Amino acid sequence: MDVDTSRSALGTRIRDRRRALGLTVAEVAVRTGLSTRRVDHIESRPFALTGAELVRLAHALDTTVTDLTRADPPKTARRTPMAPTLDPMRKEECRRLIEAGDVGRIAYSAVDGLVVIPINYCTLGELIVFRTAADSAVAQFDLAPIAFELDAFDEGMHDGWSVLVNGTVRPATDLEVESVDNRVEPWAGGTRDTYMAIDPHRITGRRIRSW
Incomplete structure (x- = not known):
């Protein structure tokens, strides 16, 4: 899956969770195997994440993918699974x-x-x-x-x-x-x-x- 992040949504939650744990961007990069620049971009800019990157970040931040991606209320309806698309x-x-x-x-x-x-x-x-x-x-x-x-x-x-x-x-x-x-x-x-x-x-x- 690709997840679009913005500073006001997923990117902000990742940043806030990292800070709550007292971790630096460099420490999260080491835990995930991503580059420091990549982690910084994810936190600060609208971005696209692969499913594997999201799982790595969740593990590195001692949380779950569900908690990271959960939208703030009001919740939207669950999406119906679709066949793979190429965009x-x-x-x-x-x-x-x-x-x-x-x-x-x-x-x-x-x-x-x-x-x-x-x-x-x-x-x-x-x-x-x-x-x-x-x-x-x-x-x-x-x-x-x-x-x-x-x-x-x-x-x-x-x-x-x-x-x-x-x-x-x-x-x-x-x-x-x-x-x-x-x-x-x-x-x-x-x-x-x-x-x-x-x-x-x-x-x-x-x-x-x-x-």
């Missing part, structure tokens, strides 16, 4: 999901064919910035087509979302490198000091929900 997401929602994440995938054409690899990234306005090795194939690209993908799925609940960015990739400018201020930390080993920037041309997203 397009608005560009604004896609951008919020990209801004809240830090790991995605890029796909580009190399000499040996299509390549898809995971990357750590950060955003700078609409730009998506990542680091790579100076001798990597993608580091040689300048205004070449590239795709960036980010998703979250709950296999048990059969729901989730996926965001796709189509654009071009190029070396980041000195000003862009200075602006991200080491906010990109690649998990992969080796020297990865070449900053690359993806200029989005089209951003689309889809969400599947089972209820």
Whole structure:
């Protein structure tokens, strides 16, 4: 399931429960396995949660999903279960999901064919910035087509979302490198000091929900 949060509803209840337990955002992030930035976004902005994330938050906050999602009176009628649906997401929602994440995938054409690899990234306005090795194939690209993908799925609940960015990739400018201020930390080993920037041309997203 996807749960839309707002500061006045679910996000506020999560924040208030965390504070009541005396926990920091970082401590909740460790308990849930989510990033600190993701927890902060959930608490402070309108957002979409997968069922798995909601369950993790409930466990981390020593409460139940029912208590977290229970609407304030007056209560609304219970929804009738529906067959899974696939809905397009608005560009604004896609951008919020990209801004809240830090790991995605890029796909580009190399000499040996299509390549898809995971990357750590950060955003700078609409730009998506990542680091790579100076001798990597993608580091040689300048205004070449590239795709960036980010998703979250709950296999048990059969729901989730996926965001796709189509654009071009190029070396980041000195000003862009200075602006991200080491906010990109690649998990992969080796020297990865070449900053690359993806200029989005089209951003689309889809969400599947089972209820």
